[in-house]
Amino acid sequence: GCNSSTSGGGDSKEADKGGEIKIGANLELSGGVASYGQSIKEGIELAFEEINKEGVNGKKLKLVPYDNKSDAPEAITGATKLTSQDKVAAIIGAATSGNTKAQIEIAQSNKVPLLTPTGTAEDVTFKNGKLNDFVFRTCFIDPFQGTVAANFALNELKVKTAAIFIDSSSDYSKGLAASFKELFTKDGGKIVKEEAYVAKDTDFHAQLTNIKGAKPEFVFIPGYYEEVGLIVKQARELGITAPMMGADGWDSPKLIKLAGKAALNNTFITNHYSSGDSDPKVQEFVKAFKAKYSDKSPDAFNALGYDSAYFIADAIKRAGSADPEKIQKALAETDGLDLVTGKMKLDDKHNPIKSAVILEYVNGEQKFKTKVNP
Amino acid sequence: MKSMKHVKGFWLSIVLAIIFSVVIQFLITGGTLNSFYVNTLFSIGINIILAVSLHLIIGITGQFSIGHAGFLAVGAYASAIITMKLALPFPLALLVGGIAAAFAGLVIGIPTLRLRGDYLAIATLGFGEIMKIVFLNIDYVGGASGMTVSHLTTWPWLMACVLITIVVIINFTNSTHGRACLSIRENEIAADAMGINTTYYKVMAFVIGAFFAGVAGALHAHNFYIIQPANFGFLKSFDILILVVLGGLGSMSGSVIAAILLTIISTFLSNYPEVRMLIYSLVLIVMMLFRPQGLMGTKEFTDLLKIGKGAKGGSQDVNKQTIA
């Protein structure tokens, strides 16, 4: 046995020593879903750069990244390190609900705010009638988008039958599907086929053939663009012409490349924002992002990472301190903060109340359809 | 008389280990060790159990099994069900975790252990993946999103499990039963011809190894708050395999040292997330290139201590390196 403790470290919760405020980022930088974590990190870094031009309360934000290797135990090690070793003021992360949930206990017991940009599972912030008061998120929770999609399918597209194709390794996908299904069937629609895949799959022909056989009028695919792009492409190749719909997970310029412009026609998504949105806030973000990352268009992960950074910066500003507990209070009181993905207000379960938009893909462009308020 | 010396060194190590654990316990309760270090210590402990249990299968019995994460998963889930679903006490969960994994070892071992070399490897790897997929598909244990588990793993339990694992495996190895396993590793046909029931001992090593991997699973589940099938894929099995090989195939102290060292390296590298895996992979490659026989070769820690006392021949020529 060795591992001698090198730094004893004081007990004081001073994350703002030396004119810096340390913010941890516990993200999936390697492993299975490395691309999510890396996108979020890019968004955060861009935001920090901007924020640090002025500073927060006269201090600069310093990002302390941690790679949780897309693995829950690693995420815990990371959270432990960030709280006890680096003594950060808050943690941003993780990208997935599972790796976020793994950190909850540590955030709670160390009283350090944990903000997940993209962990959409309902029970991240609120579980068994109990609020995890140190846990926050920047994204919607699943039921909202699922409901919006069901309403849209029934009322706008006027379809009666639908198939659902979910990523069963993702709470996000399952959550959306569940709420979609509930509303869709309640209001008279019929689910004719449910199929599933697992993230990182590349071949969906078998399931799509089954879906085709069930002849649905509408296909709901609440997944992430990496798979959805291929699904849409393969579905069209197999001759599925029905409208398809998904959610914010689709939002990435890569989707268009993966699926192909033609295949994407007659597909819809619900989203936080539209990168084609004329809103100056959005346009500025897109411009800044492209400038920093060699002309790459931002995806939803980039945007949510970016927003998460602003979300925290705002709270620190209002708290007037880098004390994690004060930041936690400020985060909880956020109301009307203007972000790229919409105006931010938290409900009492720490879920953002944001409006959603519905977009349609037309020849590879996102066309704004409607805005839905919660 | 050689074994007598072993016995003395053995008890000495046990006493030292107990003193060490008590000291650490004081440091933890006194708050001198912050939770990051404590967490690292816990990871080390769990990795030691995993490495030592796989050492029995690969290093001693010579069965190339690369699905160890499967047993880890079985132990983790079984124990989590005990505490979280059935609300039974943690010690029972440890035991059940071990037994469930041992049972899995038996079930998979009997048919597959007649395979050899790489075929066995791929079959065990397949087994590990099957376990993962089974848990992925059982909604009772949360499917892909997994199960949240209370933090019940404590330092004394961890240390006790580590010590028991080491003691049992040393005692097993240094007996006629362990030698039977060694003989299988050395030459299975000759072992058979000497009357060793090779199937029995292969399965036995597999079951014992799986049992402790299961115990490690229980400790793992109750240390990391959440278990998900994705934590137990073949890459996790590789991680364990790497510990055993890097330590030196056939050397238990090697496995232990590798578990300690690699966990620390990996923790240290977390300060450099962008290059973490890059450096880790380089460490692996470089270590293998410069010490293909692993850190300890086939020697044990106790052998090193004995060098001064003029060890009786034999073990000197372990670093057999054929000319290039």
Next chain:
Amino acid sequence: MEQLIQQLVNGISLGSIYALIALGYTMVYGIVKLINFAHGDVFMVGAFIGFYSITVMDLGIFPALLVSMAACALFGVLIERIAYKPLRNATRIAALITAIGVSLFIEYGTIYIRGAQPEAYPDGIVPLKSIDLFGVSISGQSLLILGVAIVLMILLQYIVHKTKIGKAMRAVSHDQDAARLMGINVDNTISATFAIGSALAGAAGVVFGIYYTKIEPLMGIIPGLKAFVAAVLGGIGIIPGAMVGGLLLGVIEALVSAAGFSLWRDGVAFVVLIVILIFRPAGLFGKNVREKV
């Protein structure tokens, strides 16, 4: 019925990809007896080289394929010389760990250089139409893949069994010193093996990119593993075995998914693997050569 046939077609297309990767895998294994876990990553590198050849260098599909194969061949030889050659006399398990290290290094090296985000192969680079046969749609690309796989299999089988270099490879695989005594340059022969195997992986990468569009730095892990399973299924080291193993695996996966158990797909694939190994411990085509006592 129509659906079943469609599913079989789906499976065969998927299986051809596995087969394509498995061919190189099994060949390297057959000669060097090393489970080259980095094979899947060479496949990934091949896909990226093909991608950049097409998008950045504006090459056509066949030139891109050749560039990718050549670059991967070189890359494979480089890997062998740096990482595996020094371990020729070490235990096989040490070489395996090195292979795992190399695999991780390639994956995270690629991520370090270009990030983890996926990339999409440009659309319509192979102007092949799908064929519709009685409601079963067969994409031209999947036919192409199957064709490429079969041609490469025959070519490989020919190289290994009929040509001089192939015989040298087999001699080296069995006994390096004895091979030296025949005047065979063992180092070059092993390099040739890696070159051919890696070129095949490169080809598979490009074909994969064309067929599935999406490529990313970790894309080699799962197909690599599946290809290895396919190779073992067919009898590792046996070239036609890799082909059959790949197709079988693809069809099994498609059928399992078709039956509505898509989440059990990999599980079933592994169960089939284990069952086959129990009854045929050296794979479908493998001769169970027991050590002569």
Next chain:
Amino acid sequence: MSTNKPLLKVDNAGIRFGGLKAVSEVNLELLKGELVGLIGPNGAGKTTFFNLLTGVYVPTEGSILLDGEKLNGMAPHKITKKGISRTFQNIRLFNDLSVLDNVKIAYHTQAKHSIVSSILRLPSHFAGEREMEEKAIDFLKIFNLDDVLYEQAKNLPYGQQRRLEIARALAAGPKLLLLDEPAAGMNPQETEELMNLIALIREKFDLTILLIEHDMNLVMGVCERIYVLDHGQLIAQGTPVEIRNNPKVIEAYLGEEVS
């Protein structure tokens, strides 16, 4: 001693590999205490015959009886426990283990302590291990290997490796010992020492020995009877003198004159 009841009785035994009849219709009887030779051209099926006796291969025809008990299809380790043990044509020692451990492993079948007692280090473990160690050391003394007890087997010179293999086979406590070309690779001097050793252990352990060897000095020198195998079939049996002058044997195996 009941001389009329054979220790080993092989009835019409044979095995084929694909189309090749490696051994066929072999009938052979060994009486207790005999030292019998098995000779024949290369590829005649001698080693294969040993493999049949020890369960490495299962005969595709005929039967093998040891003390009246049928061995066909029995697992090799069970056959060893019934009392047949062997050496190998190409030495198969436990290379990385010590000389002492090599022999101890052969004593394993006689171990009385269970896995549990070993894990818990119960007194029966210590007693059992001590007994094994003592027995093994005593035994190695007979083979003059007691000064290399802790040497790894692979580091021994060739001659000692051969002796160790015989020692190990004997430690398994056989009634019938099968030696596959024990003198291969030895020079005439070493071969002679080996002959003496074989004679010695037969006396001392009350063994029946079946011996494959190409060295005619050795075979003719120590064997009481000889069987000759060719193309998988027995072509002759008899005393050394009979065999030496058997025209069939001369033609198939010995060549015109024996040096």
Next chain:
Amino acid sequence: MLKVNDINVYYGNIHALKGVTLEIHPGEIVTLIGANGAGKSTLLKTISGLLKPKSGEILLEDEHVAGKVPQLIVKRGISHVPEGRRVFANMSVEENLELGAYLRKDKNGIREDFEKVYQLFPRLQERRKQLSGTLSGGEQQMLAMGRALMARPRLLLLDEPSMGLAPLLVKTIFRIIEEINQTGTTILLVEQNANMALSIANRAYVIETGKIVAAGTAAELGESDQIRKAYLGGH
């Protein structure tokens, strides 16, 4: 033809050959006898380039070949039939023979040599398509020799060709060695079976723990009491 001059060879720190010097003239059969582990195989491996001597020189017709790779040495006309046969078990007899001619380009010559080898060893022709791993020991020995002959060597190194062979075959093998020699191939023969070896050799060397301890014509050494006692058995 071949001159080995004061070579030293090590395995790690084991000094296996200690200043060995010997000479082989064209057309001779020279035999090297010695006990187990004396260094006979080591010497052959060093000549054929599998091992590199630490010091000393090996001259093949005035060309330095010590430390050269086997490939070059085979090309210069030395073929080595290694101890334990080392045939390529998973290849057919025919393929093994083809590999023997690996460095040769002359198709016709190779075909002729196939015929020659099959004449010397009719058994090999019978088993042309059989995987060599399933051949019996004697058959494998024939194959190993045939394979070496396929390189059309001028100097053939034979390492214990009679090991494990039936008496009739031993005679056959020795007869064939003489035949090969008569067609003009020089032979260096390592043997345990010293009686036989001396009976066909012109000259002999005796090696003991890495050193040459005696040399002379086969007849001289066969007479020597000391040699008789140590290597030829007390008969």
